[in-house]
Amino acid sequence: xxxxxxxxxxxxxxxxxxxxxxxxxxxxxxxxxxxxxxxxxxxxxxxxxxxxxxxxxxxxxxxxxxxxxxxxxxxxxxxxxxxxxxxxxxxxxxxxxxxxxxxxxxxxxxxxxxxxxxxxxxxxxxxxxxxxxxxxxxxxxxxxxxxxxxxxxxxxxxxxxxxxxxxxxxxxxxxxxxxxxxxxxxxxxxxxxxxxxxxxxxxxxxxxxxxxxxxxxxxxxxxxxxxxxxxxxxxxxxxxxxxxxxxxxxxxxxxxxxxxxxxxxxxxxxxxxxxxxxxxxxxxxxxxxxxxxxxxxxxxxxxxxxxxxxxxxxxxxxxxxxxxxxxxxxxxxxxxxxxxxxxxxxxxxxxxxxxxxxxxxxxxxxxxxxxxxxxxxxxxxxxxxxxxxxxxxxxxxxxxxxxxxxxxxxxxxxxxxxxxxxxxxxxxxxxxxxxxxxxxxxxxxxxxxxxxxxxxxxxxxxxxxxxxxxxxxxxxxxxxxxxxxxxxxxxxxxxxxxxxxxxxxxxxxxxxxxxxxxxxxxxxxxxxxxxxxxxxxxxxxxxxxxxxxxxxxxxxxxxxxxxxxxxxxxxxxxxxxxxxxxxxxxxxxxxxxxxxxxxxxxxxxxxxxxxxxxxxxxxxxxxxxxxxxxxxxxxxxxxxxxxxxxxxxxxxxxxxxxxxxxxxxxxxxxxxxxxxxxxxxxxxxxxxxxxxxxxxxxxxxxxxxxxxxxxxxxxxxxxxxxxxxxxxxxxxxxxxxxxxxxxxxxxxxxxxxxxxxxxxxxxxxxxxxxxxxxxxxxxxxxxxxxxxxxx
Amino acid sequence: xxxxxxxxxxxxxxxxxxxxxxxxxxxxxxxxxxxxxxxxxxxxxxxxxxxxxxxxxxxxxxxxxxxxxxxxxxxxxxxxxxxxxxxxxxxxxxxxxxxxxxxxxxxxxxxxxxxxxxxxxxxxxxxxxxxxxxxxxxxxxxxxxxxxxxxxxxxxxxxxxxxxxxxxxxxxxxxxxxxxxxxxxxxxxxxxxxxxxxx
Numbered sequence: 001x002x003x004x005x006x007x008x009x010x011x012x013x014x015x016x017x018x019x020x021x022x023x024x025x026x027x028x029x030x031x032x033x034x035x036x037x038x039x040x041x042x043x044x045x046x047x048x049x050x051x052x053x054x055x056x057x058x059x060x061x062x063x064x065x066x067x068x069x070x071x072x073x074x075x076x077x078x079x080x081x082x083x084x085x086x087x088x089x090x091x092x093x094x095x096x097x098x099x100x101x102x103x104x105x106x107x108x109x110x111x112x113x114x115x116x117x118x119x120x121x122x123x124x125x126x127x128x129x130x131x132x133x134x135x136x137x138x139x140x141x142x143x144x145x146x147x148x149x150x151x152x153x154x155x156x157x158x159x160x161x162x163x164x165x166x167x168x169x170x171x172x173x174x175x176x177x178x179x180x181x182x183x184x185x186x187x188x189x190x191x192x193x194x195x196x197x198x199x200x201x202x203x204x205x206x207x208x209x210x211x212x213x214x215x216x217x218x219x220x221x222x223x224x225x226x227x228x229x230x231x232x233x234x235x236x237x238x239x240x241x242x243x244x245x246x247x248x249x250x251x252x253x254x255x256x257x258x259x260x261x262x263x264x265x266x267x268x269x270x271x272x273x274x275x276x277x278x279x280x281x282x283x284x285x286x287x288x289x290x291x292x293x294x295x296x297x298x299x300x301x302x303x304x305x306x307x308x309x310x311x312x313x314x315x316x317x318x319x320x321x322x323x324x325x326x327x328x329x330x331x332x333x334x335x336x337x338x339x340x341x342x343x344x345x346x347x348x349x350x351x352x353x354x355x356x357x358x359x360x361x362x363x364x365x366x367x368x369x370x371x372x373x374x375x376x377x378x379x380x381x382x383x384x385x386x387x388x389x390x391x392x393x394x395x396x397x398x399x400x401x402x403x404x405x406x407x408x409x410x411x412x413x414x415x416x417x418x419x420x421x422x423x424x425x426x427x428x429x430x431x432x433x434x435x436x437x438x439x440x441x442x443x444x445x446x447x448x449x450x451x452x453x454x455x456x457x458x459x460x461x462x463x464x465x466x467x468x469x470x471x472x473x474x475x476x477x478x479x480x481x482x483x484x485x486x487x488x489x490x491x492x493x494x495x496x497x498x499x500x501x502x503x504x505x506x507x508x509x510x511x512x513x514x515x516x517x518x519x520x521x522x523x524x525x526x527x528x529x530x531x532x533x534x535x536x537x538x539x540x541x542x543x544x545x546x547x548x549x550x551x552x553x554x555x556x557x558x559x560x561x562x563x564x565x566x567x568x569x570x571x572x573x574x575x576x577x578x579x580x581x582x583x584x585x586x587x588x589x590x591x592x593x594x595x596x597x598x599x600x601x602x603x604x605x606x607x608x609x610x611x612x613x614x615x616x617x618x619x620x621x622x623x624x625x626x627x628x629x630x631x632x633x634x635x636x637x638x639x640x641x642x643x644x645x646x647x648x649x650x651x652x653x654x655x656x657x658x659x660x661x662x663x664x665x666x667x668x669x670x671x672x673x674x675x676x677x678x679x680x681x682x683x684x685x686x687x688x689x690x691x692x693x694x695x696x697x698x699x700x701x702x703x704x705x706x707x708x709x710x711x712x713x714x715x716x717x718x719x720x721x722x723x724x725x726x727x728x729x730x731x732x733x734x735x736x737x738x739x740x741x742x743x744x745x746x747x748x749x750x751x752x753x754x755x756x757x758x759x760x761x762x763x764x765x766x767x768x769x770x771x772x773x774x775x776x777x778x779x780x781x782x783x784x785x786x787x788x789x790x791x
Numbered sequence: 792x793x794x795x796x797x798x799x800x801x802x803x804x805x806x807x808x809x810x811x812x813x814x815x816x817x818x819x820x821x822x823x824x825x826x827x828x829x830x831x832x833x834x835x836x837x838x839x840x841x842x843x844x845x846x847x848x849x850x851x852x853x854x855x856x857x858x859x860x861x862x863x864x865x866x867x868x869x870x871x872x873x874x875x876x877x878x879x880x881x882x883x884x885x886x887x888x889x890x891x892x893x894x895x896x897x898x899x900x901x902x903x904x905x906x907x908x909x910x911x912x913x914x915x916x917x918x919x920x921x922x923x924x925x926x927x928x929x930x931x932x933x934x935x936x937x938x939x940x941x942x943x944x945x946x947x948x949x950x951x952x953x954x955x956x957x958x959x960x961x962x963x964x965x966x967x968x969x970x971x972x973x974x975x976x977x978x979x980x981x982x983x984x985x986x987x988x989x990x
Contacts (some may be wrong), residue, residue: 019794029793029848030861030956070955071824110954112974116891149964177800181886182840182964206961239796239847272794315925340899381820382896599823630848644824646818647903682970690898709970733949735971 003101003141004168004200006057007227011261011291014103014231014269015051015059016279021049022062034066037082044083054270054276055283057098059087060144061135064107065126080104080134088139103136103144103170106157112151115241115381118684121156121403128160136165143167146231147206147271149174151185151193151305153406157545158197159402162431169198170267172205172229172257175216184384186220189303189714192407195226196431196471203229206271208236210256211247217260223308225296227266234273236417246273254281261285264292284596300470300505302356303406306384309355311433311473311505314561316356316538317552318388318508319349322375323360323722334363334371339378340705346383352543353552353571356409357383359400360390368396376400388435388540394422401430408432412475415440415454424465433471434462435507438494444477448493451476455498463624473505473537481523482516485585488527496534510548525551532559546575562603592620596628599648601655608659617660621700625653629698631780646781647691653698671702672791673725678715679708680729681741683736688760688780692728695780710745719747719754725790726755728783729773734762741771747774750754755790759784793846793861797882797923798962801841804886804918806832806911814910824907831907839886841919843928844962847926850879850984859982861956868943869982876934876984882926885961886915886977894976912977920979927983934984947971 008011019033027036036044048059061083068076084102091100109127111119128145133142143161148154154173161169171194180186187204194202201225204216210232217230233247259269270278273552292460300311309316322345324331333341343363346357359379361371372391379387389400401408408430413423414437428435436458438451445451454653455474469614476494479487491513495506513527514520525547528539532555541548553571556562579636592611595603611620632649635641677693679686686708696703704722706714719727727747730741744756758773759782768776809827812820852856852874855867859879867912873879890912897905924937941947953959954967965978 023794032955039887108960109964110960111968112960116888117966118968118970118975129970147961149961184892235796237795244794244796329792347900381892405981435831552966639818642816642818642821643820644812644815644906645819647906648823651901651903682968682972684968684970684972685976686898687894687905690902690905693899693900733947733972739970 001099006099006101007168007267009291010057011286011289012141012227012267013055013057013098013279013283013286014229014267015048015056016274016276017272018044018047018060018062019064019236020273021050021215032065032070034063034071034079034083037079037086037178040083041086045086045093047088048087049094050276052091052094053278054279055096055098055286056100056279058101058103058142058144059090059685060105060146060270060418061087063131065110065146066131066698067109068130068694069110069127073130075078076130077134080131084135084138084140093571095464101141101710102139103142104131106131106135106143106145106161108148108150108153110626113150113156114709116378116684118682121152124153125160126381128157129164129601132167133163136167140167142200143169145169145171147174147285149182151181151183151190151409153644154190155193155197155405155685158194158199160535162198166514167397168200170201170203170229171199172203172231173663174206175204175213177208177212177565179216179219184306186307187216188223188301188308189306189406191220191223192301192303192308193431195224196407198431199226201227201229201266201267202230203267204478205229205231205269206233209233209246210253210260211235214256214260217265218263221264223297223299225294226554227294228264229267229269229316230260230265231269232257233271234278242558248306250278250485253278254285258285258289261289264294266291266294296468298470298503300433300473301407302386304384304386304408305380305405309386309408311537314556315532315536317354317543318358318507318538318540319352319354320350320358320511320540321345321542321544322357323390324363325360327452331363331544333362334366337371338538339375342375343378343382346379346385349543350383352549354385354543356386356388356538358388358390358411358540361396362391365527369399372396373399373403377403379480380405389432394426397423398426398430401432404430409473410434412437412439413458415458419439420458420461421482423469424462427467428465433473433520434467435475436472437475437477438498439477446490448476448490448497451494452497452501454666455502455504459502459504469502469504471508474502475507475509478508478512480515481513488513492530492534495531495536499535499537504766506535507538507540508536509540512543520548521545528552529555532720592624593628596625596649596656597631599645599652601648601652602653605655605659608656612663613658617664617669620656620660625656626699629653633784636779636781643691643779647694650694650698654694657698672700672787674704674722675704675787676704676706676715676719676722676724676727678706678710678727678729678743680731680739681709681711682738682739683731684708684732686730688732689730692730692759692777692780695784696760699784699787712739712746715743716746716750719751724754724788726757728757728759728777730758731763737762737767744771744773757786759783793848793957794917795844795846795957795962797843797845799843799923801843801919801922804839804841804915804922806835806839807918808832808916810914811907811910814913814981815906825906828911828930831904831911835890835893835908835911838887838889838893839915840889841885841915842887842963843882843884843919843923843959844959845880845882845923846957847985848879848881851875862949862952864945864949864952866943866945869938869945872935872938873982873984874934874985878985880931880983880985881953881957881980881981882920882923882983883957883963883965883978884916884919885963885965885975885979886912886919887909888975890977891975909977916977916979920981924983928987931988932986935987937981937983939979939981944948950980
């Protein structure tokens with residue numbers, strides 16, 4: 001019987017813990033457990049056999065940590081071959097009659113992925129792929145990805161399995177008692193991503209006993225359309241008489257797990273601390289239980305690493321600002337590779353209430369795949385909203401979808417054959433909900449009915465690729481009323497018609513409606529209201545626009561989506577505070593230099609706004625900002641002021657510079673010279689480097705910050721391309737000093753003129769000299785002083 | 792196989808403003824920092840995720856060679872610190888990845904705020920260690936101070952042996968990078984000597 005056919009028709013009984021039994025049999029501490037497949041074959045086979053005897057249909061191989069971080073290629077192959085054959089042999093040795101299957105057990109890599117750790121996503125994919133290929137080669141019936149406590153690593157493992165082999169795959173995550181993964185994913189977010197990537201069953205294992213995990217398993221059941229797996233621990237470990245024991249008995253364990261079966265869980269087993277007697281109890285309980293078939297959950301959902309966002313009756317806001325079309329500042333930021341600017345746009349839209357952020361990096365003379373992938377990765381590090389990947393370049397789309405942590409919105413597909421042929425395979429492989437524009441080779445139909453017909457054709461083609469209607473969101477296209485007075489009316493009709501006839505959700509880019517008209521915000525916000533009233537599910541707008549925000553908040557309050565109008569009230573209040581804040585803080589006897597020295601950010605901002613009306617910006621910088629910074633800097637150097645005070649002043653000065661840049665952008669180019677900053681390869685701490693960056697920028701240097709864990713070659717490349725006069729390198733720990741030495745050597749060889757400054761907790765003057773750096777800087781002020789000496 | 796004897800989450804760790812100032816290197820205790828510290832404490836309240844997992848290991852000391860069952864290491868300082876103990880408790884503690892995320896979020900908007908949140912994380916993980924230490928002290932007669940890789944002559948690279956043998960990532964989410972740095976960054980591993988059980 002094929003495994004997936006068996007899963008469809010039965011409640012599947014998995015095994016229990018392997019490690020706990022190995023410990024009981026005295027397998028020595030400090031020896032890698034997977035080696036037991038070769039050295040203790042009989043013991044391992046006997047453990048597997050006991051689970052089959054207890055009733056398990058599926059037994060996991062003893063390969064939790066079998067990966068290329070722990071074993072060489074030849075060792076890995078030998079271990080996986082033996083591990084699969086051990087379970088197979090156990091199945092033969094067992095006299096039990098039930099159907100038996102061998103599951104290749106795939107545990108976490110043991111490393112954290114970037115951006116917080118140092119494991120590259122593609123390297124992780126390759127790590128898991130090497131195991132998956134061997135598991136298939138040696139005859140496993142399925143792959144079980146398990147105990148993953150990071151959603152992103154789970155994606156890497158699942159993608160590796162799906163794109164390399166054709167075995168069925170189960171995925172279970174280790175949730176905490178707060179119903180999240182350790183890296184923050186909610187069950188709904190994890191299920192959205194894993195189903196999108198094609199997992200055959202999803203669920204949870206490990207962490208706690210079933211008592212503490214019932215809430216999580218119910219949340220998974222509520223959103224999952226594929227079978228759900230429940231494989232908890234036998235409670236929490238404690239030491240009794242020098243031995244680790246768990247606090248939940250087989251009877252209590254079975255009671256909880258079988259309750260979950262009654263609620264719809266169809267794949268069960270045990271994790272840490274469970275033994276064959278736990279599985280036996282489950283098996284007994286299954287005797288008189290019938291399988292409850294899974295129901296397709298008709299929900300349109302996308303997710304970030306942390307949470308999911310569902311399309312429903314309450315309309316959503318998709319922030320449109322990260323898009324270079326018609327926006328000079330974004331164009332410039334993209335051309336200059338200024339990711340910080342894009343991140344600020346992301347954060348401000350989140351703060352203004354966006355539910356999803358659209359990300360578009362399309363410019364004619366840019367490597368869109370590289371830029372979009374980088375922006376998506378960086379945005380996800382600082383912002384937890386789901387993203388809408390907006391591009392017509394299919395390679396850029398694939399690059400971004402591949403590294404995206406969650407289930408993204410794909411913007412967009414349309415009725416053109418060629419576009420569907422390119423987009424749907426990507427959506428099928430990586431998951432996602434696609435925005436589908438109702439246009440085709442003949443253009444945009446003039447009637448709502450015409451747009452509906454295209455929508456229906458799109459759904460038909462999507463189905464051929466195995467994509468369900470719930471993962472298509474239609475955009476019936478907003479046209480300009482200035483050139484066609486029926487344009488908006490047709491769009492509104494199409495929104496209603498498509499929702500009614502297809503059941504799919506809809507989205508509109510609202511602002512197109514007002515092209516060519518004065519005071520566009522007025523008509524945009526009115527159109528938004530009408531669209532929402534016609535059933536629009538999501539609007540792509542600028543959430544920072546007051547008119548749009550007003551219309552949206554009013555709509556929610558009037559339509560019963562805003563309990564006690566709390567959202568409306570807090571929105572109005574927040575705006576009032578913004579309006580009165582900075583300009584109201586200017587006092588007659590206050591001065592900019594005082595504000596900077598005291599570190600009063602808002603006052604410095606307001607005072608600069610006043611000053612710039614009558615004073616030359618260069619004078620403000622040269623006579624007020626820099627001397628004040630110098631005063632604080634000297635106090636810091638003589639230990640009269642400390643790091644927080646230095647930073648308070650630096651941030652106050654930064655807010656002054658912001659006013660100057662807003663008013664005279666030309667001054668922004670008057671930088672002294674370019675400095676490259678980087679934390680060296682292998683080092684993931686950058687708080688000190690960021691402080692140095694702030695101060696150098698204040699003093700007028702053009703700083704290119706390459707971030708942390710940066711390869712030496714990348715530092716050299718940036719220094720060359722930007723004709724940098726100096727490079728600043730940072731390292732926190734002794735273990736990463738060799739990377740610093742390597743970077744210095746490389747820079748010395750190819751850019752002998754470039755000055756090298758080094759700093760970081762473990763560095764000393766002697767070491768800096770030894771590796772050939774020009775200057776050891778013990779703190780941020782010393783870096784500034786050294787840079788000043790180079791002018 | 793070594794399984795943990797204790798896996799625990801502390802939900803009631805309260806960051807201490809005075810300690811945050813100290814970790815920020817605010818030696819003057821500037822009152823201007825107070826609102827910022829309060830703001831950061833508020834913002835981190837739902838994000839702190841203080842956890843520990845702990846293991847008991849055998850202990851054999853031979854000169855400067857310390858054998859912990861799963862690995863042995865040469866360290867005079869560790870040997871001295873564990874003198875007279877029968878076992879060791881090795882534990883990992885963390886304040887969670889939420890702190891790293893927030894530090895990253897603020898790193899270019901406000902390095903001062905990032906510094907403050909970083910300090911708050913340092914204080915939280917120290918408090919987590921202290922709390923666990925205290926609880927352990929009620930059950931066992933403990934040796935000297937807790938000792939971490941990198942202290943004295945105990946090489947930082949000993950972290951690799953600890954992470955290889957004990958499934959710290961599985962229970963706390965703490966991982967080790969190739970550069971032997973822990974992620975989440977506000978994490979600690981430490982070795983404690985155990986003399987006897989309190990009867």
